Amino acid sequence: MSVHQIIYTSCRRGIHAGGDGMQVYAQDASFQGADGEELRHLFSYHPLDLDRPMTDELARAMPQTYKYQRLRSGSLALAQNTYLGRDYMGEGGRFGNHLSHVVIYNPEDMTAYPAEYYGGDLLRSSMAFEEVNSPDPPPELPAPVLERSFVVTVSAVADFLAEAGRMEVYRQMLCATLSFGRLPKRVVILDKPEHMILWIAALGYALPRRNAMEVEFSTYEYAPALSPARVCGAVRAGTQLGDGGQHFLFDLLDGHTPALEPDQAFSEFIEDALLHSRERLWEFHSFLDGGYDYDRADEDIYGAYALYAALTDKTTSVPPERLALALDFAGRFAREEALPDLLRLLLPAEGGAEDTGIATQLLEAFAVDATRLTGMALALERFLLDRSQEPKNVWDCFGHLLLSRCPAGVEEAYVILSGYRRYDRIYPLYTLALSQAPGPEACEAVYETHNRALVQRVPEYANLYGKLSLEVYQVARSRFPETPTPAEGSIFKTVTNLFRRHRS
Numbered sequence: 294m295s296v297h298q299i300i301y302t303s304c305r306r307g308i309h310a311g312g313d314g315m316q317v318y319a320q321d322a323s324f325q326g327a328d329g330e331e332l333r334h335l336f337s338y339h340p341l342d343l344d345r346p347m348t349d350e351l352a353r354a355m356p357q358t359y360k361y362q363r364l365r366s367g368s369l370a371l372a373q374n375t376y377l378g379r380d381y382m383g384e385g386g387r388f389g390n391h392l393s394h395v396v397i398y399n400p401e402d403m404t405a406y407p408a409e410y411y412g413g414d415l416l417r418s419s420m421a422f423e424e425v426n427s428p429d430p431p432p433e434l435p436a437p438v439l440e441r442s443f444v445v446t447v448s449a450v451a452d453f454l455a456e457a458g459r460m461e462v463y464r465q466m467l468c469a470t471l472s473f474g475r476l477p478k479r480v481v482i483l484d485k486p487e488h489m490i491l492w493i494a495a496l497g498y499a500l501p502r503r504n505a506m507e508v509e510f511s512t513y514e515y516a517p518a519l520s521p522a523r524v525c526g527a528v529r530a531g532t533q534l535g536d537g538g539q540h541f542l543f544d545l546l547d548g549h550t551p552a553l554e555p556d557q558a559f560s561e562f563i564e565d566a567l568l569h570s571r572e573r574l575w576e577f578h579s580f581l582d583g584g585y586d587y588d589r590a591d592e593d594i595y596g597a598y599a600l601y602a603a604l605t606d607k608t609t610s611v612p613p614e615r616l617a618l619a620l621d622f623a624g625r626f627a628r629e630e631a632l633p634d635l636l637r638l639l640l641p642a643e644g645g646a647e648d649t650g651i652a653t654q655l656l657e658a659f660a661v662d663a664t665r666l667t668g669m670a671l672a673l674e675r676f677l678l679d680r681s682q683e684p685k686n687v688w689d690c691f692g693h694l695l696l697s698r699c700p701a702g703v704e705e706a707y708v709i710l711s712g713y714r715r716y717d718r719i720y721p722l723y724t725l726a727l728s729q730a731p732g733p734e735a736c737e738a739v740y741e742t743h744n745r746a747l748v749q750r751v752p753e754y755a756n757l758y759g760k761l762s763l764e765v766y767q768v769a770r771s772r773f774p775e776t777p778t779p780a781e782g783s784i785f786k787t788v789t790n791l792f793r794r795h796r797s
Contacts (some may be wrong), residue, residue: 663702
């Protein structure tokens with residue numbers, strides 16, 4: 294069982310039978326660890342600081358918290374904290390009681406956006422007097438069923454944003470949320486309580502669900518600066534709100550919001566998609582889910598949209614700065630299965646593919662590590678050969694990029710290419726590396742890497758290039774006459790013996 298629930302509140306007897314008061318009331322049978330630090334934080338609730346005594350009427354007016362949080366274990370948690378006022382004794386009890394209902398689950402259990410579980414039957418907001426006053430041990434809770442409530446929907450969010458002025462605020466709010474990786478300031482929202490979840494849901498809908506799951510949120514925090522949430526609802530009076538420098542403060546009650554600079558193309562797309570063309574929004578999300586290892590909620594989404602637009606909108610040319618943004622995203626996140634479509638749609642249909650410079654730009658974009666660069670070079674070669682075009686320039690560019698951008702990955706590239714038996718591409722790479730070696734130590738390191746990855750491990754390669762690799766190494770070392778010649782070193786003798794053994 295991977296889905297669990299825990300209820301924490303004031304009761305006469307909880308599951309630990311340790312006396313009355315605030316405690317874990319009940320949980321499902323298979324859950325362990327309800328006393329952990331992270332869960333205690335989820336159980337916590339701080340009501341507003343009032344300048345008058347608490348009453349039942351004031352208790353009912355306290356803000357409710359609905360929160361989503363990622364746990365250190367990798368599990369996810371939904372929690373609803375409701376201020377109940379008096380403790381388990383009811384009308385004769387003391388004020389200060391609240392109910393926390395927490396559901397914990399694995400990421401694969403979530404089939405909806407976190408905000409979409411709000412307002413349904415999943416999380417409780419009250420307890421019966423008979424439940425919390427029983428002297429008997431409480432019954433175990435059943436395993437919860439994660440079912441979205443349909444209180445929060447994309448249609449409801451679109452209707453909310455369509456009202457005057459909200460879409461412009463939303464653009465700024467989305468920009469602030471996505472900037473968290475670069476500028477770690479929370480988004481704090483002051484608005485009517487019923488609006489909090491709609492703002493939060495709107496931020497999630499701009500992203501594929503797996504990306505939205507990276508954005509922790511809470512509809513109410515007494516002290517936002519102490520919250521793990523990236524997006525918080527808040528109340529001005531009676532809380533530790535902090536000053537505007539701590540957060541991106543969106544005060545919708547007084548009409549004060551930060552002045553930010555959203556990515557225009559992305560924000561215009563999201564606005565149009567939410568209000569008028571939701572199928573394009575889901576298409577964009579499917580595009581990312583289907584071919585890209587991108588699961589964060591950050592400003593890289595701008596490059597993701599630039600790439601999507603470049604591949605799908607063939608009616609207009611892509612400005613160079615948008616193309617550079619798109620290729621940068623593809624280079625870091627594209628999976629192998631995305632490469633054929635990427636090449637087919639970015640490169641011209643007939644001839645001149647390399648002359649356009651796109652092929653070179655693609656290689657430069659993928660030069661983030663040896664694996665990605667080598668994969669793109671192989672894909673580009675296949676693509677060009679299918680069009681009866683010579684891929685030599687691709688491999689020349691590949692070699693120079695690998696050695697300049699990813700020098701530590703040369704051995705990795707050797708291994709990948711040998712797996713495809715592309716020995717004809719390995720040997721020129723090796724000779725290029727030797728020719729660029731700045732000194733005898735570097736020259737020897739190139740030789741040792743090549744020897745370890747190929748000559749010693751791949752007999753077929755050793756038979757084809759073993760003798761040549763020794764000869765070109767000797768020539769390269771002869772550029773440094775002040776050092777011993779290769780024939781005088783142990784490496785030469787070792788590899789000569791290996792070569793002879795392979796030949797025999």
